[in-house]
Amino acid sequence: MRVDDNAVVVGASHAAVQLVISLRQNGWLGSITVISEEPYMPYQRPPLSKAYLSGILEEDRLALRAVETYKTLNVSFKLGCRVEHLDTENKILILDSQEKISFTKLALCTGARVRRLDLPGGDLQGVHYLRTMDDVKAIRQSASTSKRAVIIGGGYIGLEAAASLSKLGISVTVMETEPRLLQRVASQQVSEFYKRLHQEEGVEVKLNSMAVALHSGESGRNVGSVLCNDGAVIGADMVIIGVGVIPNTELAGEAGLTIDNGIVVNEFAQTSHPDIVAAGDCTFHPNPLLKKSLRLESVPNASEQAKAAAASLCGIKKAYSELPWFWSDQFDVKLQIAGISQGYTEAVVRGDTSIGRSFAVFYIKNQQIIAADCINRPKDFMVAKKLISQQSTIDVAALVDEGIEIKTLIN
Amino acid sequence: MPAITYIEFDGTEYHVDVAVGSSVMEGALNNMIDGIVAECGGCCVCCTCHCMIDPEWAEIAGEPGQEEAELLEMVDVREQTSRLSCQIQVTEEMDGMVVRLPESQY
Numbered sequence: 001m002r003v004d005d006n007a008v009v010v011g012a013s014h015a016a017v018q019l020v021i022s023l024r025q026n027g028w029l030g031s032i033t034v035i036s037e038e039p040y041m042p043y044q045r046p047p048l049s050k051a052y053l054s055g056i057l058e059e060d061r062l063a064l065r066a067v068e069t070y071k072t073l074n075v076s077f078k079l080g081c082r083v084e085h086l087d088t089e090n091k092i093l094i095l096d097s098q099e100k101i102s103f104t105k106l107a108l109c110t111g112a113r114v115r116r117l118d119l120p121g122g123d124l125q126g127v128h129y130l131r132t133m134d135d136v137k138a139i140r141q142s143a144s145t146s147k148r149a150v151i152i153g154g155g156y157i158g159l160e161a162a163a164s165l166s167k168l169g170i171s172v173t174v175m176e177t178e179p180r181l182l183q184r185v186a187s188q189q190v191s192e193f194y195k196r197l198h199q200e201e202g203v204e205v206k207l208n209s210m211a212v213a214l215h216s217g218e219s220g221r222n223v224g225s226v227l228c229n230d231g232a233v234i235g236a237d238m239v240i241i242g243v244g245v246i247p248n249t250e251l252a253g254e255a256g257l258t259i260d261n262g263i264v265v266n267e268f269a270q271t272s273h274p275d276i277v278a279a280g281d282c283t284f285h286p287n288p289l290l291k292k293s294l295r296l297e298s299v300p301n302a303s304e305q306a307k308a309a310a311a312s313l314c315g316i317k318k319a320y321s322e323l324p325w326f327w328s329d330q331f332d333v334k335l336q337i338a339g340i341s342q343g344y345t346e347a348v349v350r351g352d353t354s355i356g357r358s359f360a361v362f363y364i365k366n367q368q369i370i371a372a373d374c375i376n377r378p379k380d381f382m383v384a385k386k387l388i389s390q391q392s393t394i395d396v397a398a399l400v401d402e403g404i405e406i407k408t409l410i411n
Numbered sequence: 412m413p414a415i416t417y418i419e420f421d422g423t424e425y426h427v428d429v430a431v432g433s434s435v436m437e438g439a440l441n442n443m444i445d446g447i448v449a450e451c452g453g454c455c456v457c458c459t460c461h462c463m464i465d466p467e468w469a470e471i472a473g474e475p476g477q478e479e480a481e482l483l484e485m486v487d488v489r490e491q492t493s494r495l496s497c498q499i500q501v502t503e504e505m506d507g508m509v510v511r512l513p514e515s516q517y
Contacts, residue, residue, distance in 0.1 A: 014452075021443060024443075025443070025445075044452050046451075046452065046454065064452075065440060065441055066437075066441040068441070069440075069441045069442070069443070072443075073443075299450075299451065299452060300450045300451070300457070303450065304450075325457075327451065327454065327456045329454070334455075334456065334478070336456055376478075377481075378455075378456070378458075378478055378481045378482045378485075379481045379482070379484055379485055381456075382458060382482065382485035383485070407484070407485070
């Protein structure tokens with residue numbers, strides 16, 4: 001590594017911040033520049049749909065690191081700049097301003113963007129998506145004058161938004177096309193619990209229901225109602241659409257890097273180009289623990305993969321191999337998820353799913369725990385993480401017996 | 412700004428100023444103190460910002476909440492003054508406070 005090397009990072013979120021810190025820790029001597037389309041210094045995304053939306057946390061508390069920290073690290077930022085083109089042969093980035101930036105090493109932390117619905121009336125005022133600080137600023141603005149909100153999409157983002165708006169005193173309806181909430185990611189038990197939770201908190205949950213059009217209200221410019229596929233019309237002063245994300249792979253793809261449901265990287269976060277790494281939501285990467293490749297939308301993934309990416313840029317081999325985990329806050333319920341439940345053959349419950357707000361669902365395959373959804377059960381979550389990594393045969397009867405201290409199940 | 416001393420497992424000491432109202436975890440992250448991992452960014456979900464408060468300062472740092480206490484049951488080595496640093500909000504009274512960081516985060 002030399003002083004006249006320059007590392008460029010595209011994107012300025014969780015992965016990027018960890019990456020620049022790790023670069024310096026690994027002895028990167030050259031310059032470091034972070035380019036971001038968004039006009040903000042790196043901020044935490046998880047609170048956007050939670051504490052920031054409900055007004056508990058303000059913008060100044062969202063910074064991922066203090067500005068002085070980046071000064072100490074000697075990292076410079078180019079904010080509000082979109083990278084239009086990546087020339088891998090000459091190792092140059094071309095920005096929307098046509099400015100050219102050359103690099104010795106490049107890190108792509110381009111993240112993901114929301115999937116948009118092609119709905120009539122989708123461009124009315126008061127219709128929002130939720131991914132960025134600007135999105136949530138606009139949502140907060142709408143919320144300040146709204147009495148009724150419709151959330152399209154019963155996944156984590158939709159449900160978190162529903163809870164946050166509900167806390168603000170807005171009547172909320174959540175619409176989900178599938179027969180249950182969180183269909184893609186959770187078991188029947190967890191889906192049923194979240195339906196009950198939201199209903200207990202006064203949220204209307206409408207399953208098997210699809211929005212077919214958004215109609216304007218009295219003003220003509222703002223949304224006023226949502227037309228559903230069953231003909232029902234739900235009054236709404238605001239709408240939030242949360243139907244998943246798409247990885248931002250176009251820049252990498254057009255430059256000829258390998259793409260497959262994300263920018264393809266190896267366990268060292270290296271792309272198909274020797275001087276380019278990628279980290280975070282945009283990558284399709286191997287996970288040795290899960291014995292497969294996958295794309296994850298999660299902060300721990302972004303941060304840990306970024307450490308491997310930074311090491312690679314410094315010529316150090318540090319494999320990324322972590323158990324995926326996630327969390328979600330809704331009302332007074334904290335859900336912690338360990339592992340990936342896909343492919344489980346049995347779901348067993350510790351605690352009672354039908355009353356109260358505290359239980360854990362363990363997902364079993366071949367007599368091993370592969371994942372767990374822990375509802376207000378931080379200890380069960382911590383134990384689950386260890387049990388999954390341990391990959392040993394589990395005594396299911398003991399696992400669901402609340403009379404047995406769960407910690408004793410760890411070998 | 413209150414000055415807090417962080418001592419890593421290997422004995423490395425950091426004396427840093429931490430803004431009132433931010434957390435002891437943020438003070439570590441902003442100063443690249445490695446012994447605080449903080450995988451979740453400070454939401455009391457992951458247990459990787461564990462610290463042990465110097466006994467003299469334990470009262471000022473306060474007691475863990477219920478959720479935090481449950482997570483603390485799962486750290487490798489729990490001490491009487493163990494806390495999750497994301498849950499300690501820095502006050503003027505913490506000027507001079509000393510916290511030690513565990514081996515598991517070293």
